[in-house]
Amino acid sequence: MNERSERIAICPGSYDPVTNGHLDIIRRAARVFDRIVVGVVDVQIRKREPIFTAAERKGFIEDALADNGLDNVEVDVFSNLLVEFARQHGAKVIVKGLRAISDFEYEFEMNQLNHTLAPDIESVFILASPDYSFIRSTGVKEMATFGGDVSELVPPNVVAALNERLHGG
Numbered sequence: 001m002n003e004r005s006e007r008i009a010i011c012p013g014s015y016d017p018v019t020n021g022h023l024d025i026i027r028r029a030a031r032v033f034d035r036i037v038v039g040v041v042d043v044q045i046r047k048r049e050p051i052f053t054a055a056e057r058k059g060f061i062e063d064a065l066a067d068n069g070l071d072n073v074e075v076d077v078f079s080n081l082l083v084e085f086a087r088q089h090g091a092k093v094i095v096k097g098l099r100a101i102s103d104f105e106y107e108f109e110m111n112q113l114n115h116t117l118a119p120d121i122e123s124v125f126i127l128a129s130p131d132y133s134f135i136r137s138t139g140v141k142e143m144a145t146f147g148g149d150v151s152e153l154v155p156p157n158v159v160a161a162l163n164e165r166l167h168g169g
């Protein structure tokens with residue numbers, strides 16, 4: 001298949017840190033599209049300072065996906081407009097996961113803004129599996145901060161990294 005006819009999609013996010021819910025969306029998107037570029041945002045807008053650097057967050061995703069044999073997924077860091085990042089990769093689709101109605105309002109707004117800037121790029125939403133519909137990076141960090149077991153919520157490399165970053169090993 002030549003590059004022009006490849007269906008390339010971006011899975012963007014802060015991924016601070018990546019959760020099993022994110023990984024589920026990425027794996028499912030990788031079955032629908034020819035190529036997935038996971039975009040790790042390296043800018044701070046409306047959010048608190050991330051606890052992991054963009055390079056660390058990228059590494060966690062790459063490690064977590066390494067065992068899945070997904071040869072059509074790559075991870076890249078970006079700090080420009082999402083639609084520009086999509087264009088740089090030749091992507092016509094932005095994939096987002098939707099967990100609950102609470103996600104809808106924010107994603108609806110982002111979709112309108114992105115669509116205004118780039119009407120040729122379509123946003124596609126994948127509904128979270130019931131197993132992961134309650135997982136949010138912010139909640140994971142809060143639980144881990146207070147010693148909660150997050151091993152069911154994030155991949156093993158992230159459990160170890162959270163423990164080290166928050167509790168010094």
Ligand code: PNS
Nearest residue numbers: 012013014015041043080081082083110
């Ligand atoms: O909720 P997240 O994971 O922090 O979302 C990050 C991202 C980039 C997916 C979201 O902010 C978005 O959809 N932004 C689109 C608007 C844009 O291009 N912003 C500038 C780069 S963050």
